[in-house]
Amino acid sequence: MTEAEDAGDAGPDETTGEPEGPEATPLLTPADGVPELAVTADQILAAAELLVSGHGPFAIDAERASGFRYSNRAYLIQIRRAGAGSVLIDPVNHGEDPMMVMAPLADVLDTDEWILHAADQDLPCLAELGMVPPQLYDTELAGRLAGFDRVNLAAMVQRLLGLQLMKGHGAADWSKRPLPDDWLNYAALDVEVLLELREAVAAELEAQGKTRWAAEEFEHLRTYVAAPTRRDRWRRTSGIHKVKNPRTLAAVRELWTTRDHIAQRRDIAPGRILPDAAIISAATADPDTVEKLVALPVFGGSRQRRSAGVWLEALARARVTEDVPSASEPVTGPPPAVRWSRRKPEAAERLDRVRAGLAELSQRVSVPAENLLTPDLVRRLVWDWQPVSHADKAIDAFLAEAGARPWQRELTVPVLTEALTAVDAPSTEDAPTS
Numbered sequence: 001m002t003e004a005e006d007a008g009d010a011g012p013d014e015t016t017g018e019p020e021g022p023e024a025t026p027l028l029t030p031a032d033g034v035p036e037l038a039v040t041a042d043q044i045l046a047a048a049e050l051l052v053s054g055h056g057p058f059a060i061d062a063e064r065a066s067g068f069r070y071s072n073r074a075y076l077i078q079i080r081r082a083g084a085g086s087v088l089i090d091p092v093n094h095g096e097d098p099m100m101v102m103a104p105l106a107d108v109l110d111t112d113e114w115i116l117h118a119a120d121q122d123l124p125c126l127a128e129l130g131m132v133p134p135q136l137y138d139t140e141l142a143g144r145l146a147g148f149d150r151v152n153l154a155a156m157v158q159r160l161l162g163l164q165l166m167k168g169h170g171a172a173d174w175s176k177r178p179l180p181d182d183w184l185n186y187a188a189l190d191v192e193v194l195l196e197l198r199e200a201v202a203a204e205l206e207a208q209g210k211t212r213w214a215a216e217e218f219e220h221l222r223t224y225v226a227a228p229t230r231r232d233r234w235r236r237t238s239g240i241h242k243v244k245n246p247r248t249l250a251a252v253r254e255l256w257t258t259r260d261h262i263a264q265r266r267d268i269a270p271g272r273i274l275p276d277a278a279i280i281s282a283a284t285a286d287p288d289t290v291e292k293l294v295a296l297p298v299f300g301g302s303r304q305r306r307s308a309g310v311w312l313e314a315l316a317r318a319r320v321t322e323d324v325p326s327a328s329e330p331v332t333g334p335p336p337a338v339r340w341s342r343r344k345p346e347a348a349e350r351l352d353r354v355r356a357g358l359a360e361l362s363q364r365v366s367v368p369a370e371n372l373l374t375p376d377l378v379r380r381l382v383w384d385w386q387p388v389s390h391a392d393k394a395i396d397a398f399l400a401e402a403g404a405r406p407w408q409r410e411l412t413v414p415v416l417t418e419a420l421t422a423v424d425a426p427s428t429e430d431a432p433t434s
Helices: 041-052 098-109 119-127 139-145 153-161 181-192 194-207 211-223 246-266 276-285 290-294 302-306 308-320 337-343 345-365 375-383 391-401 406-424
Strands: 025-027 055-063 076-082 085-089 114-116 136-138 163-165
Touching: 041 076, 041 085, 041 098, 055 119, 055 181, 055 194, 076 181, 076 194, 085 181, 114 119, 114 194, 119 136, 119 211, 136 139, 136 211, 139 153, 139 194, 139 211, 153 163, 153 194, 181 194, 194 211, 211 406, 246 276, 246 308, 276 308, 290 302, 290 308, 302 308, 337 345, 345 375, 345 406, 375 391, 391 406
Parallel strands: 025 163, 055 114, 114 136
Antiparallel strands: 055 076, 076 085
């Protein structure tokens, strides 16, 4: 659970300052108390056996240490099942093969549906432990499809169940050991209401005629495998847009790569080794002595002084490398939309019409436009569009190949066809006179 889903996001409406819906009942502790943390292999086996005694789907959550650790591994797993209650699992410190210790748990979880909130955040770290859902229900995604303005866990629990999750520890360092009791209480509450929340939001979707849409989205999310990206990770350094000189970019790359190696080896979040702002500052100033380096912000601290030689070596490599990066990344898709009007005005016109049509559709079906079709997919379609016969079939084939689900295509193909063919049709001013 990340800070975005933290219970602290519940409260007054952001525009009116008034509470959302009726006053909620605070949920302070799990109904059955906080379960004992399962740490050893025997305890984890016992937790798995307890879950076997229950029935129905599993409510699941995982806590990571984003911002503290380099890895995205799970440091705590919470599971709840009707008839069995909740279990808390410590998945770390199990030697070279934690998957073997987790195998009994993975076997149990393979028997029924998983319920998660913002599943895309937790599925990767659970898969690292050999846990993959046979079926999936994502309550956050369900909330988006239902048209809810706020889909963090606390807001949805308050809206649909009348309960208030209190501000918790979503952004805490979950790699800390031992885990404090109040953290475990917070973690147990995250799955305390997921079973009921799933039923409530499913009823909402059924009433709106969107049950099939949700099922297609959940299955896509469950089976989705991201395509490998060729983008240079170092180019994501915050503030890099200010750097235009290729040699300075080489310095950013060397500093970033050095930091990344240190962070990975020590399993510490890169920003805690050296902030992005310090990388940009050092690359721009290009100091060649310890004195010049420590005169820069951040580098004057005692920790950075001790590492001064490491950063100076990285800067020295950047000065002599023959592999100087270009000022911009090679473009593998359409340029940013803000440049379209200058580079390809007809595409800009098409994009305006398509966006307007999708915005109207979004309002009509109460689904965010980005859930109807991803903005990147829309841009790729529009940028390369050429007038063809049977435009609707061509658009549908393009969307299907790109992974758009049937419900998305059913809704958007007519809108896209109308927008794209309207742009392509000759205007009456250009029509030949008799």
